[in-house]
Amino acid sequence: MTPGTGPTTSPADLRIRRANEDDSEGIVEIWRTIAAERIYSAVDQPWTVEQQRAYLSSLSPREAVHAAIDGSGSIAGFQSLDLWAASIRSMMHVAQLGTFVLPDWRGRGVGAALFEATRAFARECAYAKFVAQVRASNRSAHAFYHRLGFHACGRLTRQVRIDGLEDDEILMEFFL
């Protein structure tokens, strides 16, 4: 989609499905956009397609990326669910979430639809809790996660440095 021209399909045409390695390019395109915006994520440098492919193929059976696919087959947004600490058995019930939607699709229910799919997957995989790390300045993401039922539970001070500016990260948790 050409930036600024608006989505070519309506939210009703969106479908949510598990992402696979063939989605690497579409997901990296979203990372490029988010990284270029500078203000929403701690990620200020996009991964390469190869790195993204390696990440997707490395996911364990209890981890997943869900993608929102528009009517033309492009990825409008994605949500990742990773183990919070893959090597610590006592935390196997905790997952970390990340949610990223292209600008033209924001505020149109994509993130909420992704969360429904992620939550269903998490229940099947016996998770009890989600954690999201959100930049303190990212008010829209706070509102988004709060609306889903997350609560702020901690702050990592001066955790992000981008372009000479520091930001805190807020930890938000959700119990399934």
Ligand SMILES: CC(C)(COP(=O)(O)OP(=O)(O)OC[C@H]1O[C@@H](n2cnc3c(N)ncnc32)[C@H](O)[C@@H]1OP(=O)(O)O)[C@@H](O)C(=O)NCCC(=O)NCCS
């Ligand atoms: C934050 C983000 C993931 C939300 O996804 P989205 O598809 O825009 O959100 P939705 O349209 O599904 O909104 C769901 C609810 O969240 C809340 N919400 C979403 N965006 C909001 C905003 N900008 N301001 C206030 N509330 C907002 C609303 O309550 C909304 O429900 P409602 O429309 O019924 O009131 C998306 O805007 C995004 O990708 N932003 C840039 C990247 C980012 O900040 N990611 C999070 C990093 S931690």
